[in-house]
Amino acid sequence: MLRTLLAAALLIVAAAARAEPDPGLAYGPELDGFPQPFPVARHAVTSQRQPVQMGYLDVPPERPNGRTAVLLHGKNFCAATWEGTIRALTGAGYRVVAPDQIGFCTSTKPAAYQFSFRQLAQNTHDLLAHLGIERPVVIGHSTGGMLAAHYALLYPRETGRLVMVNPIGLEDWSRKGLPPIPIEQWYARELKTTAASIRAYEQATYYAGQWEERYEPWVQMLAGLFRGPGREAVAWNSALLYDMIVTQPVVDRFPDIAVPTLLLIGQKDVTAIGKDLAPPEVRGRLGHYPELGRAAAAAIPGARLVEFPDLGHAPQMQDPAAFHRALLDGIAAP
Template identity: 30%
Template structure:
């Protein structure tokens, strides 16, 4: 898989795992802050997305994605990392912490969840219906509706349009998107959360239109010692829309 390093050659490693889009570029708002704080940052394009266009295996699952991360860490000679995951990327972090606990120094989960919920399922059904019956352009054009608050998207219209254009130009194909969405919809580790013992930060926005903030509440209850930071505003991608505040909380957590 495509991967990129940022920051010093020595120091604690932070691995960044994106959401459904899967691309390393999602973390542009966090990488400079992490590097300035002395972290070695490893970002990657998930299998089947961006510059990692390998075919997905049959029965593709979050467990496959976690295995990809472990193989990536092994290939880069990294035995342990701070794992930061957004949405689907957070699910990968949960799976990795369950299967390879020694590889995870800490978890940061941004608008993640431990089990399916009917609201998110409805959102994904609507997105797949757009993809199947209207096409990739409609699917990609709808993406900002789920990622960003309406006020932020309107105020940053040129940026949002540039993201849409880039996503359409690099669209991985309907079959890949179906497999990735099916993987996250099948994910359920609610009964196993008590096994996760690494320090965990839950970062959540109450106005997330895709994932109910109560999903993070359930993670906090299930993971012993987990701490939660809640924003009233910021949307599903609040590490983008409220990057400065998110980075402050993130670095404070990692520093502890």
């Protein structure tokens, strides 16, 4: 009996070893081959003594209202994942520019780059200057929300309005007890990324435990980067970016934000970068978005807070209709 069970177990292991660990389409290091919802333009610059390029979407409105919205994506997102919001904003008269930051999606994955929020904000500012855009509505989600806060702090006179959608960076994880995490550890973890791991994480945090098939293309978008020929470069850039996020907090600068600010917060969000690597006693103190959103609204002068009681980290994707109503209402005043 024991031999039979052992033989069966060995057959299962052998079958698993032969199986494709993460079947699906593979994309190039700049998301080559992924079907984009809008044409991708390229902005080539020299940054940190090397040529790099930013992919971006520049989508004209149906009936222009003379205003521009800039959409800043999150860590596990791309410009393309703003598709529904782009259509809502252009339908309301806004020109929409959605860049992929250096290290992400359709943009360059440098082997060596000093990633900082100031650098990414400067790259975005250079792109907007190139396009002749002044005083846009700057809308950032997740890591993009943290970047949007830095952008408003660096360029207050050139920011018409700031919108942060479930931004990370509402707390300083290191101050709350997150231990130092070597970049090599981030890199090793990122190399293990699969569609299954992405899907499980997104279901738990982005969608408050729910799942719908309409979320799957965005899972496959990310997974395709990690299946592709540039997976090591993608994983290394991802590791460098995680280090940037954890080591460059912005929450203490919130009182210095001097532009009209709207916070859109899904209340079932539990996101905290590195929480899975924190000791259990620390893990439980991180990612309480109802408290964090209200604290941020109190800290930012004149900020307006809109809460979505049943939504998670990505309200713009989980309930687009409710989210876009709140967004368009919140940015309607010039």
